[in-house]
Amino acid sequence: MSRLASALPVLHQRNFRWFFLSRAINTVGGMMTPVTIAFAVLKIDNSASALGVVLTAEMGMNVLCLLFGGVIADRLPRRAVMQTCYLVMAAVQLTMCFSLLSGWATVASMTVLGAISGGVSAFSMPAQQGLIPQLVTREQLQQADSLMSFVRNGATFIGPVIGTVLVASLGPELALAVDGLSFLGAAVLLAKVVLPPAARSATSMLTQLREGWSEFISRTWLWVVVLAFGILNAIQMGVWVVVGPVIAKNNPQLGISGWGIVLGAEAVGMLLMSVVLMRVHIHRLLLNGMACISLISIPLLLLGIHPETRVLAVAALLGGAGSQVFGTAWTVAMMEQIPSAVLSRVSSYDMLGSFIAIPIGTMAFGWLASHIDIRPLVIVAGCCYALVALVTLLVPSVRGLTRLPDQPSDKGELQTTP
Structure with missing residues (x-):
């Protein structure tokens, strides 16, 4: 990390370094999620229609919650919003794992959990977008985004591969557990980011929209x-x-x-x-x-x-x-x-x-x-x-x-x- 920090001035910022590490772990875990959930659903019901129902619920809830996610991220401390989202995602993944191991998982239960996952991501994405300008100087914004993009694009390769290997070697249940733990790790690292208290808004959510x-x-x-x-x-x-x-x-x-x-x-x-x-x-x-x-x-x-x-x-x-x-x-x-x-x-x-x-x-x-x-x-x-x-x-x-x-x-x- 020290060599990387000396090469990239944006990593001199302590808060951004912890944010970067947290997002790196979360991004790899997030890229594993579609693979692990897909094989978990197919273990319950080996049909494309079942998987389609779960994915539709996830994307639909994401779209429905996006505007509210933006308001919440502007009303509350963005770091806290992201941490809460990571913890909820960890709970969703671990619940899926437990339900598969215990035998009570159904397409309906996976659909509900998938919808929760999609809704949660609608809150974390705007919060992340709004947090970065608080962590770096204006001239470092492009470098910060390029560094995050490098991690995201690299995770596009690594995440699905790791997810597939875990599913093949441990089964979808334990692969979901590993995925859930990655969200927990990201939440812990994000706690290292220290920012001044945000001013609380007295206006209503509708007014803020x-x-x-x-x-x-x-x-x-x-x-x-x-x-x-x-x-x-x-x-x-x-x-x-x-x-x-x-x-x-x-x-x-x-x-x-x-x-x-x-x-x-x-x-x-x-x-x-x-x-x-x-x-x-x-x-x-x-x-x-x-x-x-x-x-x-x-x-x-x-x-x-x-x-x-x-x-x-x-x-x-x-x-x-x-x-x-x-x-x-x-x-x-x-x-x-x-x-x-x-x-x-x-x-x-x-x-x-x-x-x-x-x-x-x-x-x-x-x-x-x-x-x-x-x-x-x-x-x-x-x-x-x-x-x-x-x-x-x-x-x-x-x-x-x-x-x-x-x-x-x-x-x-x-x-x-x-």
Whole structure:
């Protein structure tokens, strides 16, 4: 850690170091969760419909709770909100473990626990987004986000592998126990983060929701990009998650193993770019971000034009790198431009607008792929993706948004290593 801290100034901040360690453990555990829960459900009822019910409950509750999660994260100390979420997630995972070991687990009980898990994540995500600006200086925001992205992208590989190994060697019950313990460990490490007491709000939750909406809608660059991502995420999830595996399975130039290579290349692109962005400064945040996110249209188009493993893997790597540029630029823009007091609420509106159309996209593309020729559908979708991403740059506040000048940090909020 000392060598890493000397290489990355953001790790000189004591609070951020503990936050980083906590999030690293939590992220790996979180990436294990889908694997462990999936095999736990399939042990009870070996059917795709049963798993679909549990996952739908989880995602549905997440969307329903997002706005309230943002309000709570702005009303209460964000560290406490995150710790509570980690402890509840640990309880959910350990309850699943006990129910499987004792034999009383059912699809219904797993659905309820899955819904609790989805709801809890709706509170932890806005709290995390709002906490980071309290831990680092403004000039370190990009480096902090890139470092967190590096961990997240690395966990995309490690987490599912660990989860699969644990399920295969210990069974889904004990794999869930290990997963639950990772959340407990993250909560303990987060206790090391010490911040000044937050001012308590005397306004009602409804008033705070309106305040968050007012902050959200008052910034044209913000709602324009969120509106665009409502469409972009629906297209990407519909094509990449629903139609992509169908094309892979039925195309000898790609195949299921080739599709795995393509998905791996996408994650590698994100991982490598997160390393680059620890050092390279993004100045024109959304101009670069939206231009780079349009690169995702390339693998979407090639999926319809020439679905061959090597070509598609290169395109996916490029798309993954572009996705990471946007992710970092967007996070920095939000943290710099939105007042800390309302950041969690505004983030919840961002997440809601970006995620809400995903189920529509998956259902629509699933239906269309069953009724029309798939490859022209994918090509048109890829063109639409590029068009929507680039059209946002016609908005002056989107293409003109730049980094704010550096300023001295608030002494009460940051602690450095003695």
